Amino acid sequence: MRKLTVRLTVLLTLLAVVTGIGASNAVAAHPSGGPKPTIVLVHGAFADGASWTPVIEQLQQRGFTAVAVANPLRGVRSDVEALDARLASIDGPVVLVGHSYGGAVITNSKARSPMVKALVYVAAFAPAKGEAAADLAGKYPGSTLGETLAPVPLPGGSQDLYIKPSLFRQQFAADVPARQAAVMAGTQRPILDAALAEASGEPAWASVPSWFVLAGADKNIPVKAQRFMADRAGARATVTVEGASHSVAVSRPDTVVRLIVRAAG
Template identity: 60%
Template sequence: MVRTRSRLIAVAAALVLTAGTLIGVGPAAQAGGGKKAKPTVVLVHGAFADSSGWNGVVSRLARDGYPVISAANPLRGVASDAAQVKALLDSIKGPIVLVGHSYGGMVISKAAAGDKDVKALVYVAAFAPLAGESAGDLSAKFPGSTLAATLRPVKLPGGQQDLYVDPAKFHQQFAADVPARDAALMAVAQRPITAAALDEKAAGPQAWQKVPSYFLVAGGDKNIPPAVQYFEAKRAKAAAVRTVRSGSHAVFVSEPGITAAFIEKAARS
């Protein structure tokens, strides 16, 4: 009990220091030109998830001294979501490591294009498109995705549709390696994405064409086939690729330690 409490206190202290760094009063700001400040890590979630899914990753990065922001991704459309993330990036001083999960990869690829402060991109079971490709196009490039059969549409005003994963199928489809109790909570808290966002084509230069990219491949992914993730990594001439062989699409939840370590590898490079 004492050890558990000590660990919790240490993590909480790291989070407080990280928050201080983000507003300019933490250790990095006080270093006075001594030790080089660590880059800010910006985490962008994908469809059917929310920013709290990164909590296990955030606690580890914060413990290791990284300023962290877990961004809220609107999931309304690639161009509009990327513009919102870009606005966040523009508010950050210093180098950035930008991380995207799933559809979040579509967003970071556009948001970071031309941003000289973004030093590395990390794709976690994510899409990394070229101009003219949509998330739907990429997921169908190789067989293996079973997502479509699990989706439940909700009609929106104006003729649009929100898409949810059927809660009864969420565990096996999205988070098979996450404990059932946790996956059930994720299913309830999932954020929908518009059908239009999944069909929207990437436009213009994509950040991975210029910025070093790192790919964490989920070997048991039922949303984005692993073959798609390997294809993207090869096309991007990835600086590093790591595979979690049994990792589900929610590998950042089930394996926060591996995910955080991989992000830190990108941050150090």
């Protein structure tokens, strides 16, 4: 009976090693020796969480947990509160990834330390204290967003801003297949006009390492503005994707994922 018990113990041990179900295996999966960080992705204006789909698919294939946060797009402070509430539900280290206006949100996250280990900006705003997204978009010539917007008046005098569907692809997703861009235009979420003019607070990038993906043919945030923000933030790495539209995470997910993985490592 004792011999049978020993044999069973040996077999179970071997099975754990072969199938990778041992507890130590999960830790060893990350180069640092600790658990892999959760990748939290924050979309910007005229998009939704589904805009991260190709990035999330690749991150999951690499063994990461990826979460696309529903960004309310109502204002920097209130959107940060929504992000911080979501971060409070996540255990362990986090890499924050922001696209477009979502970059302003991750820049202002109050839950950034010590849980947030890295910031990744994808064709995104990285404002300094007192700056607004609208200021940075107009810092250098090249943005044509204003002429494509379709405002929708709201009670109280504010406006929701959409991109006109007929102009959506050329403005926002020129390198995305036409059929896919048409779906993106139909599912876009509006941003409150005041959100783009709201001043930023103390920037997270001043104390948290940052990485930047720059979209070379961006018509929302000119690439010169993106490069200025990356240089000012002291980016650990900056990757310029020549010819990429503002929707670089949709059209070039491989490049975006590689930089996120570097930041996570």
